[in-house]
Amino acid sequence: MNTGVRTVMEINFDPMNVVAMLDDFKETQGGDPFLLVPGNDPLLNRTADRELVEAIMRDIPFDGPEREGNHQLEVGDKQYLVSYVHSKQLQAVYVNPVVLDDLLTPMDKSRNMFITSILLLLVLSIGAALLLYRKVQVPIHRLMRGLQQIRKGQLSTRIPVDHSRDEFAYLTQSFNHMAEQIQELIEKVYEERIRSREATLKHLQSQINPHFLYNCLFYIKNMTQLGNREAVIAMSLSLGDYYRYITRGENDMTTVEEEIRLLDHYLSIQQMRTNRLTYEIAVPQQLMQLHIPRLLIQPIVENAVIHGIEPMEGSGHVVVTGMAVPEHIEGRKYTRYSLFVDNDGVTLTAEEIAELEREINEPMGEEIGTGTWNVHQRLVTRYGLSSGLHFGAIPYGGLSVEIRWFEEEQMYDESDGRG
Numbered sequence: 001m002n003t004g005v006r007t008v009m010e011i012n013f014d015p016m017n018v019v020a021m022l023d024d025f026k027e028t029q030g031g032d033p034f035l036l037v038p039g040n041d042p043l044l045n046r047t048a049d050r051e052l053v054e055a056i057m058r059d060i061p062f063d064g065p066e067r068e069g070n071h072q073l074e075v076g077d078k079q080y081l082v083s084y085v086h087s088k089q090l091q092a093v094y095v096n097p098v099v100l101d102d103l104l105t106p107m108d109k110s111r112n113m114f115i116t117s118i119l120l121l122l123v124l125s126i127g128a129a130l131l132l133y134r135k136v137q138v139p140i141h142r143l144m145r146g147l148q149q150i151r152k153g154q155l156s157t158r159i160p161v162d163h164s165r166d167e168f169a170y171l172t173q174s175f176n177h178m179a180e181q182i183q184e185l186i187e188k189v190y191e192e193r194i195r196s197r198e199a200t201l202k203h204l205q206s207q208i209n210p211h212f213l214y215n216c217l218f219y220i221k222n223m224t225q226l227g228n229r230e231a232v233i234a235m236s237l238s239l240g241d242y243y244r245y246i247t248r249g250e251n252d253m254t255t256v257e258e259e260i261r262l263l264d265h266y267l268s269i270q271q272m273r274t275n276r277l278t279y280e281i282a283v284p285q286q287l288m289q290l291h292i293p294r295l296l297i298q299p300i301v302e303n304a305v306i307h308g309i310e311p312m313e314g315s316g317h318v319v320v321t322g323m324a325v326p327e328h329i330e331g332r333k334y335t336r337y338s339l340f341v342d343n344d345g346v347t348l349t350a351e352e353i354a355e356l357e358r359e360i361n362e363p364m365g366e367e368i369g370t371g372t373w374n375v376h377q378r379l380v381t382r383y384g385l386s387s388g389l390h391f392g393a394i395p396y397g398g399l400s401v402e403i404r405w406f407e408e409e410q411m412y413d414e415s416d417g418r419g
Helices: 015-029 050-059 100-151 167-207 210-226 229-246 256-274 298-309 350-360 370-383
Strands: 034-036 068-075 078-087 092-099 253-255 277-282 291-293 316-329 332-343 388-393 399-408
Touching: 015 034, 050 068, 050 092, 078 100, 092 100, 100 167, 167 370, 210 229, 210 256, 229 256, 253 256, 256 277, 256 298, 256 316, 291 370, 298 316, 298 332, 298 370, 298 399, 350 370, 350 388, 370 388, 370 399
Parallel strands: 277 316
Antiparallel strands: 034 092, 068 078, 078 092, 253 291, 316 332, 332 399, 388 399
16 A cells, blocks of 8 residues: 555553553552453452453443443442443453542541541640630639738638649739738738727826826825925926827827937926935937837836835835847847836745736736737737737836737838838
C-alpha cells in the first residue's frame, strides 16, 4: 500500500507486564483491578476473583457513550463499587471493583472520631467552665458578699476557707485576718473609750465630793483667819487648776507633761492640807511629750496618798519617776515606757501584792478601788502585750506601782523620707 509513510514501527510487549502492574496496584491501592480488551479475554491480576469479574462483565455495559463511570453491584452478599475508565491508547477499559464497606469504614471511623472529638471537647469545655466557676466565680462572690457584710457593720463575718493553695485561698485567709483585726481594733477602741469616759466620771464622782472639797475650803477659811494670804492664794490657784483639768472632757488623750502638772497641783493641795506629806517628781524630759490617756497617773498617786501615807503616823514621801527601755518582742522592736509611783507608807506582803494583781485583771469588785482597776484595764485595752499596772514592795518600806505601756517603733522608710 502506497500511503506516503516511510517508516512503520510495531511494538510488542508481553501481557504479563500488564498483569504485574495490576498486581502492584492491587497491593498498594486495593480493590481487584483488571483490564478489559474488546474481543479478547480480560487481563486479570494473579489473585483476581473470577466470579466477580464475570458478574461485572455480565451486568455492567462498558460499550456505552460514557468514557468513565461508577456502578454499584452486589455479588455474593457483598456490595461493590465498580469504577471504570476507557484508555484511548490501549483501546481497552480499566476496571477496578472495590468492596463498598472498605470505602465506607474509614469514612465512618473519621465521622465517629470527629463526633467523639466534638463530644470530648464539649465535655472538657463544660468541665473547664464548672471548674472556673467553682475556683474563680464562687470565691469572688464570697469575697464580695463578705465585703458587703463588713460594710454593713457585721464585723464578725468570716469566709469559709478551703484546703486549696491557690490565690483565692490566700485572699480568703487574708480577708478573715483583716476582718478579725478590724473587729478587735474597733472593739478595743470602743471599749477603751467607754472605760475612759467611765474613768472620767468615776474620778469626778470621787473627787468632786464634800469631803475633799470641804477640807480644801476649811483650809482656805483657816488660813484666812490666820492672815496667811500666801497660803490662801496657793490653795485657791492649785484647787482651781486641779478642777479645771479633771473637768475638761473634750479629748481623751493628753501628754505626760500635762498629767505631771496635774500631779503637782494635787500633791500641793494634799501637802498644804496635811502638812506631813513631801513629794518629788523626776520624770525624764524625753517622756514629757508622749501621748497617754487622761487621768492615768493621778488615781495611782491618790491611792498612794490615801491608802499608803495617811494611815501611817508621821510624815510620808511620794516619788514619781519614769524611764524608757527598748525591747524586742516577737521579732519587732518596741519601746517600754514606765512611770513609777513610790511611797514609803503602808507595806504590802507578797501575798497581798499577788492578790492585788489578780483583782485588777478580773471584773471589778468591791474589794479594789475603781481608779486602780480602770487605769489597768485602759492600759491593757489600748496597748496590749504586758501593759498595765505592776506592783512591787520597796525594801525599806512602802509600795512601788509601775504604770507600763509599749509602743512599736516605726522603721525609717527611705522611699518617701518619712519615719
